[in-house]
Amino acid sequence: MHGTKILQEADRLMTVCNSCRYCEGLCAVFPAMEMRRAFSDGDLNYLANLCHACGACYTDCQFSPPHEFNVNVPKTLAVARTESYAAYAWPRAFAGAFARNGLVISLIAALSVAVFIFGFVAVNDPSVLYGIHTGPGAFYRLMPHDVMAMLFGAALLYAILALAMGVRAFWRDIGEPVGMRTDAKALLQAVRDAGELRYLDGGGVGCFNEDDHPTDRRKLYHHFTFYGFALCFAATCVGTLYHYLLAREAPYAWWDLPVVSGTLGGIGLVLGPIGLLTEKRKRDRVLVDEQSTGMDTAFIVMLFLTGVTGLALLLWRDTGAMGPLLALHLGVVFALFITMPYGKFVHGIYRFAALVRYARERQMMQE
Amino acid sequence: MVDLTRRFDVLVIGGGNAALCAAISARRAGASVLVLEGAPKFYRGGNTRHTRNMRCAHDAATEILTGPYTEEEFWKDLLLVTGGQTDEELARFMIHESKDILNWIVEQGVRWQPSLGGTLSLGRTNSFFLGGGRAMLNALYRTAEELGVDILYDAEVIDLKIEDGMFLSAALKQPVGGRTEVRASTLVAAAGGFEANIEWLKQYWGEAADNFLIRGTPFNRGAILKMLLAKGVQEIGDPTQCHAVAIDARAPKFDGGIITRHDSVVFGIVVNRHAERFYDEGEDIWPKRYAIWGRLVAAQPDQIAYIIFDSSVVTSFMPTLFPPIAGATIAELAGKLTLDPAALEKTITEFNAAVQPGTFDHTILDDCRTEGITPPKTHWARRIETPPYLAYPVRPGITFTYLGTRVNRQARMLMKDGKPSANMFAAGEIMAGNVLGKGYAAGMGMTIGSVFGRIAGREAARNARN
Numbered sequence: 141m142h143g144t145k146i147l148q149e150a151d152r153l154m155t156v157c158n159s160c161r162y163c164e165g166l167c168a169v170f171p172a173m174e175m176r177r178a179f180s181d182g183d184l185n186y187l188a189n190l191c192h193a194c195g196a197c198y199t200d201c202q203f204s205p206p207h208e209f210n211v212n213v214p215k216t217l218a219v220a221r222t223e224s225y226a227a228y229a230w231p232r233a234f235a236g237a238f239a240r241n242g243l244v245i246s247l248i249a250a251l252s253v254a255v256f257i258f259g260f261v262a263v264n265d266p267s268v269l270y271g272i273h274t275g276p277g278a279f280y281r282l283m284p285h286d287v288m289a290m291l292f293g294a295a296l297l298y299a300i301l302a303l304a305m306g307v308r309a310f311w312r313d314i315g316e317p318v319g320m321r322t323d324a325k326a327l328l329q330a331v332r333d334a335g336e337l338r339y340l341d342g343g344g345v346g347c348f349n350e351d352d353h354p355t356d357r358r359k360l361y362h363h364f365t366f367y368g369f370a371l372c373f374a375a376t377c378v379g380t381l382y383h384y385l386l387a388r389e390a391p392y393a394w395w396d397l398p399v400v401s402g403t404l405g406g407i408g409l410v411l412g413p414i415g416l417l418t419e420k421r422k423r424d425r426v427l428v429d430e431q432s433t434g435m436d437t438a439f440i441v442m443l444f445l446t447g448v449t450g451l452a453l454l455l456w457r458d459t460g461a462m463g464p465l466l467a468l469h470l471g472v473v474f475a476l477f478i479t480m481p482y483g484k485f486v487h488g489i490y491r492f493a494a495l496v497r498y499a500r501e502r503q504m505m506q507e
Numbered sequence: 508m509v510d511l512t513r514r515f516d517v518l519v520i521g522g523g524n525a526a527l528c529a530a531i532s533a534r535r536a537g538a539s540v541l542v543l544e545g546a547p548k549f550y551r552g553g554n555t556r557h558t559r560n561m562r563c564a565h566d567a568a569t570e571i572l573t574g575p576y577t578e579e580e581f582w583k584d585l586l587l588v589t590g591g592q593t594d595e596e597l598a599r600f601m602i603h604e605s606k607d608i609l610n611w612i613v614e615q616g617v618r619w620q621p622s623l624g625g626t627l628s629l630g631r632t633n634s635f636f637l638g639g640g641r642a643m644l645n646a647l648y649r650t651a652e653e654l655g656v657d658i659l660y661d662a663e664v665i666d667l668k669i670e671d672g673m674f675l676s677a678a679l680k681q682p683v684g685g686r687t688e689v690r691a692s693t694l695v696a697a698a699g700g701f702e703a704n705i706e707w708l709k710q711y712w713g714e715a716a717d718n719f720l721i722r723g724t725p726f727n728r729g730a731i732l733k734m735l736l737a738k739g740v741q742e743i744g745d746p747t748q749c750h751a752v753a754i755d756a757r758a759p760k761f762d763g764g765i766i767t768r769h770d771s772v773v774f775g776i777v778v779n780r781h782a783e784r785f786y787d788e789g790e791d792i793w794p795k796r797y798a799i800w801g802r803l804v805a806a807q808p809d810q811i812a813y814i815i816f817d818s819s820v821v822t823s824f825m826p827t828l829f830p831p832i833a834g835a836t837i838a839e840l841a842g843k844l845t846l847d848p849a850a851l852e853k854t855i856t857e858f859n860a861a862v863q864p865g866t867f868d869h870t871i872l873d874d875c876r877t878e879g880i881t882p883p884k885t886h887w888a889r890r891i892e893t894p895p896y897l898a899y900p901v902r903p904g905i906t907f908t909y910l911g912t913r914v915n916r917q918a919r920m921l922m923k924d925g926k927p928s929a930n931m932f933a934a935g936e937i938m939a940g941n942v943l944g945k946g947y948a949a950g951m952g953m954t955i956g957s958v959f960g961r962i963a964g965r966e967a968a969r970n971a972r973n
Contacts, residue, residue, distance in 0.1 A: 159766040159828040162559055162639025165620035177826045199645060200638035202556045202764055206549055343637050344618065 143181050146219045150184045156203065156211055163197040166343035168333075168498045169217070170197070175501055182313035185227070188220035189310075189487075189494040195356070195427045196342035205426075218429035225486050228313075230305035237482035242434025245442060245479050252478075253471030259283075260467050269463035276389035282463055283470070285383060292470075295477040302481035307493050314497055322500045329499035334492050337362060348427075356423070361415030365443060366488075368408020372450065375402030391457055402450060409447025413440045432484075439484030445472045509657040511679070511687050515541045516971035517964065518677060518691035520664055520731050522546060523555035524640075524953055525935025526697035527647035528960030529967070531615055533695070534654045536968035541689065542651070543662040543679060545698070546726040550762075551644065551660060553699045554723045554907060554936065554952065557764040558640035559623065560633040561612070561957065562950035563605040571619045574631040578602045584632075584948055592944025600916055601942055604958045609634060612957055616646035633950040664731060667694075669738040672922040673929040692971035693930040695963045696920075697956075700908035700936045701729020702749060703761060708905070711747040718810035720754055722904045725761040732937055735912050740928070741921045744909035744940020750947050751801025754904030756811055757829045769899050771824045772800060773869060773887045775816030776858055777901075779807040782841065782850035784858070789876065789886035798947055805903040812901050813844055815855070819893040823869065831897035840896045859890040907952065911940035918963035930970055932963035 142148045154173050164170040169191050195214050203209035226238040237244045260269050260282050273281050340359045347356035379398040382388040392399050449469035517533040519526050522544030534540045544551050564578045581602045618637040622630040636643040666678035674694040679687045701707045703725045708716040736742050758767035772788050786803050804812045834840025838848035865875035875888045912933045913921040920928040935956040
């Protein structure tokens with residue numbers, strides 16, 4: 141017996157699928173399933189996070205609705221996946237944030253932006269907010285660099301801690317049958333599989349949508365978004381290194397590494413989320429977990445806002461709009477950081493952990 | 508909307524692998540094509556929905572096939588499973604053509620994968636569809652639609668107008684709009700067999716057929732086959748025979764597909780309603796003799812039997828859809844199965860006492876056998892003694908029927924007088940009896956469907972032009 145109704149249903153489906161196995165060539169979920177004859181809560185959460193929601197197994201299934209066996213793996217695993225985020229959230233008290241995630245994220249984002257604007261005005265003379273600041277250290281006239289670095293460093297460290305605790309619980313829960321140890325080979329394989337979104341392609345023909353024509357382009361937009369995010373994060377890191385190691389202060393010239401990478405990343409973070417939201421609206425309702433729409437949208441919008449406000453700041457950094465734009469950008473990024481462990485961001489972490497486990501299982505099977 | 512007032516070059520009746528291969532190949536040859544599928548869209552494709560591979564000859568290993576499978580070896584396998592009930596010329600022709608199908612079907616959008624988990628024995632001979640039979644169908648329908656083939660679902664054909672072996676038109680009954688006459692220059696019949704038509708099965712099996720489970724959709728009723736045979740087409744194949752395997756008695760009446768099967772017979776014993784054994788469970792191994800148990804169970808009282816085994820072998824076979832029924836003692840298990848406890852205890856005690864020492868190996872015909880009981884278990888006999896004791900109830904699961912229409916190498920139907928029809932072709936299960944008089948080997952139905960479907964479509968298109 142399982143802890144929740146959705147895990148009960150996932151167990152029923154995996155029992156059906158394990159006696160069929162026609163889908164084993166489509167992705168990682170079914171080969172992982174075949175390594176088991178019975179499914180614990182942890183096993184099902186592992187399979188749920190291994191699923192990339194491409195939809196192929198639904199379109200290919202002879203037992204999907206209206207068949208009486210009522211097999212809908214993508215939707216069932218999507219619901220189980222969302223519930224697993226709450227189940228592994230740390231600290232436990234914040235697990236509720238996943239229930240009305242859209243609302244929670246919006247409120248935190250609004251609050252965060254407001255605090256930055258208010259802070260800039262309260263600490264500085266109001267005229268500084270609308271003043272024109274250029275040259276090295278221009279941003280820090282609104283907020284001292286050390287304060288900025290400390291605040292964001294602390295937020296990031298907290299996010300990392302909370303995420304690590306969540307993954308730890310997940311990793312323990314999915315321990316069987318190969319145990320919790322892993323190795324560099326499995327990690328590398330998982331990096332490759334995650335980096336190219338290997339399993340978001342319907343077994344090679346593309347992702348499925350409203351009918352059996354693979355027209356879905358989420359993979360492309362996800363690449364824009366993920367690599368956009370990575371470039372932006374890299375820009376921030378390089379900037380921090382410049383500041384402390386080379387004593388070079390932002391803003392940097394347009395050709396400098398943090399700006400180039402931040403700009404490219406920002407473009408990715410604008411195009412990617414727009415594409416993802418568009419594709420999301422077009423997806424066949426039968427395949428998706430309607431309950432998680434708020435969470436998904438909130439995260440995508442946060443990434444979009446991060447990209448847009450960053451690019452706006454770059455464009456108008458030499459004007460009087462710089463102060464408000466900086467407050468807006470920092471507010472959005474701060475909210476993004478502190479909500480990372482309590483929103484859709486965690487999907488990447490858990491899915492990566494599941495891919496590591498899967499790579500390890502494959503190795504052990506072949507040995 | 509499909510314009511049904513026009514006259515099509517080729518009318519394809521049916522919606523499975525053979526029908527779609529015919530439609531695609533006719534369309535590629537320049538013909539206008541209408542496909543009438545009697546089932547709703549979800550259930551389109553008949554038995555193809557539940558297939559997963561195709562047996563094609565090939566001279567060398569490929570990316571997905573582990574070794575060569577020559578035409579000669581294929582022919583020998585066919586000879587073996589049919590016991591010679593095949594048309595050698597047609598069969599050899601099909602085997603030869605199957606080589607090219609491996610590539611042709613990929614050109615129609617179907618994707619292959621290596622053999623599935625639990626089917627290693629087929630890794631050399633059979634090519635598996637990525638995602639299974641429905642994925643294959645989806646690809647064929649997609650290609651057909653892109654090529655401009657017209658397709659109607661829920662399109663039940665209620666009559667065929669045939670004069671002197673010449674097809675004139677088909678009467679179509681639609682959910683809305685009533686009866687419509689569809690005219691076409693040629694007909695390709697690819698509408699399967701009659702396995703879902705219990706009344707028809709009863710003609711040969713009597714009331715026992717009421718206890719049969721049908722592995723495919725309820726739409727395989729054989730209506731087109733019946734019309735063709737009634738209008739002068741020569742029949743082939745034993746009308747009384749059908750392919751039947753033992754499937755879980757808890758399976759739905761229709762469309763349970765492959766997942767209700769049991770391949771655990773060799774690991775235990777099989778008893779009937781009276782808790783008595785009735786056949787050598789160790790005669791031969793899956794998949795070769797997998798198909799005998801359907802007919803064996805059909806011959807037992809109430810068409811039910813029970814595979815009995817113990818917990819020591821439970822991981823020796825693939826996990827099952829329905830869990831085994833368990834009892835801490837033989838008597839408790841018998842109670843749950845509503846069998847006579849004393850009779851089941853007696854059967855198992857006698858069986859256990861007859862088991863001879865040996866080295867168990869389920870991958871070969873091993874030396875674990877019984878002595879002094881009838882029927883014997885000639886291989887893989889081990890005592891049933893580790894509780895809990897387990898059982899699967901099984902019934903005959905009907906896969907397909909053998910009765911069909913006679914065809915020649917062009918897939919052209921032959922009339923009762925032996926003359927080829929002017930414009931009628933057949934492909935798939937409806938003509939499988941030409942090469943497969945009895946028996947079965949995995950993937951052969953799909954080979955027949957694709958090879959003759961492709962030929963039927965091509966020939967029908969040529970016929971329509973002339």
